[in-house]
Structures are given as C-alpha cells and as structure tokens.
Amino acid sequence: MQVFANYWDKLPPKWKEFLRFCIVGVTATAIHYGIYLALIHLLPGKSGWWTNAAYSLGYLAGFVFNFILSARFTFKEEMTVKNGIGFSVTNLINYGLHILFLNLVLWLGISEKWAPIPVYCIVVPINFLLVRFVFKKIK
16 A cells, blocks of 8 residues: 555646546546336336436436545535535536437447447547536636
C-alpha cells in the first residue's frame, strides 16, 4: 500500500482529480447500469418508452450519487446552490446526449441490454469536461 501512496503523491493534481473522477464515474455508471438492467428485466419484451424510462430512472440515481461525490471527493468543493444548479444544467445536457445516443444505438440494432456500453464510451468524456467546468469555474 505504501508503494501506491508514494506513486499517488507524485502525480500532478490534475491527474489525481481525473483518477478520482474515474472512480466516482465508474461507481455512478455501475449504479445507473444496474438499475437500468433490473428495470428492463422487470418487463421483458417491452421497448421504446419503457427502455427510456428505465434508463432515465437509473440515470437519476447515478446523478444524485455523482453530484455528492463529485463535489466532495473528486473536486473537493463545497456543495452550493450555485454549483448544484450548474451540475444540474450540465447533467441535463449530458442526459440529452445519453438518450440521443441510447436511441441511436438501439436503432442500429444493439440489444437493449448492451446498448448503454457504447453510450457511456461516447458521453462520459464529454461529461467530465462539463462537470469540471462547473466545479472549477463557477464559484
């Protein structure tokens, strides 16, 4: 464990921030995906609005988790009304991208079980930049 601590201490602050973002993001994404999978299995064979609703409910749970940990752990900032509003606005943009790409991926024929995976690969890097802007630029 000491080897890890020594390596961590030598990392530039922006790399530490990015790695913390990854930890929070992977956990929030796992919450999102887990809830989504559970919900689509509750009503198998349903698609369209149900898939979008399941995805949206999972996103909402991940959003709450992500806001709290992004503020406290990733960016080490206070949770204020101002950055809460900024985080919400960036996540509305992010949510729109998620739904857009989810439906595109489903339209391309990827199963609803696996469809979120390419969506995450596209949207997560965009989200990092948006969220970082909120916590580092809006105070």
